[in-house]
Amino acid sequence: MSTDGDSRAARLKPWSDVALPALTGVTMLAAVIMVFWVVPNEKIQGVVQRIFYFHVHLAWMCFGGFVFVAGASAWYLKTGSPVADRYAEANAEVGLLYTTLMLWTGPLWARPIWGVWWTWDPRLTMTIVLWVIYAAYLMLRRLGEGDETIMRYAAVLGIVGVLDIPLLVLAVRLWRGIHPAVMISDDPEAGLRNAAMKWAFAISGVGLGFLFAWLVSLRVRFTTVDQELAVLAAEKEHT
Amino acid sequence: MKGLNFLAAAYTGVWIGFFFYLMALGRRARRLEQEVEALRQDQPD
Numbered sequence: 001m002s003t004d005g006d007s008r009a010a011r012l013k014p015w016s017d018v019a020l021p022a023l024t025g026v027t028m029l030a031a032v033i034m035v036f037w038v039v040p041n042e043k044i045q046g047v048v049q050r051i052f053y054f055h056v057h058l059a060w061m062c063f064g065g066f067v068f069v070a071g072a073s074a075w076y077l078k079t080g081s082p083v084a085d086r087y088a089e090a091n092a093e094v095g096l097l098y099t100t101l102m103l104w105t106g107p108l109w110a111r112p113i114w115g116v117w118w119t120w121d122p123r124l125t126m127t128i129v130l131w132v133i134y135a136a137y138l139m140l141r142r143l144g145e146g147d148e149t150i151m152r153y154a155a156v157l158g159i160v161g162v163l164d165i166p167l168l169v170l171a172v173r174l175w176r177g178i179h180p181a182v183m184i185s186d187d188p189e190a191g192l193r194n195a196a197m198k199w200a201f202a203i204s205g206v207g208l209g210f211l212f213a214w215l216v217s218l219r220v221r222f223t224t225v226d227q228e229l230a231v232l233a234a235e236k237e238h239t
Numbered sequence: 240m241k242g243l244n245f246l247a248a249a250y251t252g253v254w255i256g257f258f259f260y261l262m263a264l265g266r267r268a269r270r271l272e273q274e275v276e277a278l279r280q281d282q283p284d
Contacts, residue, residue: 047242047243094260097260101253101257104249104252104253108245109249112241215261222264222268225271225275226271233278
């Protein structure tokens with residue numbers, strides 16, 4: 001157990017307990033108001049384009065989370081820090097939630113726009129691969145709980161898995177997929193041309209970012225308490 | 240309006256996903272509280 005890391009987590013408690021949920025609530029409420037009542041319909045895609053205000057950020061946040069998993073896993077392999085390990089696990093779990101929601105919202109946009117729920121476009125395929133990698137990472141951790149060798153294998157998977165992200169981002173250009181490359185279209189009538197659309201996009205990103213940070217902070221704290229309780233229970237058995 | 244049902248399904252699914260994850264975290268918090276309480280009661284005065 002890392003006393004330094006735990007005391008740091010304890011010092012962060014007021015911030016993560018009050019400020020993060022409050023900021024999440026305010027920005028998410030603002031995002032919903034913007035997306036449903038303020039922004040105009042996009043000229044080409046119509047009302048379904050509003051799915052993108054969350055879908056794009058769900059993608060970016062899960063990428064960020066998995067990059068954090070790779071960094072924290074590398075730190076864990078180098079130092080054996082349990083704090084790094086907890087952050088890696090928490091980011092993988094919340095990142096997987098965001099990836100799942102991205103995979104939910106994507107087909108609901110694709111059906112009215114492409115006419116199909118799913119296509120084996122390179123970016124979509126790489127997204128499924130990303131989901132499987134981090135689901136496997138979390139399963140490996142559950143199966144190998146308490147076994148340091150398996151935890152180190154999981155950390156390696158957490159690092160290797162992140163290599164899927166640059167492939168996923170570049171897939172549209174490398175393999176000429178049909179997934180839109182960016183939110184801004186070359187068509188002067190399409191994309192985020194309106195100031196309200198840009199604000200809705202930015203506020204949605206901030207809201208989903210705060211939510212990600214809040215969920216990770218909760219997840220890390222629960223794991224910390226869980227591990228401390230396990231130590232106390234073991235000590236009690238020996239006395 | 241064309242596509243409104245897809246929009247509604249997308250955002251409803253997102254909120255349900257977040258709601259269930261928060262519920263799972265809440266359940267875990269309650270279990271931890273019970274474990275802390277059990278340890279506290281087992282401690283000699």
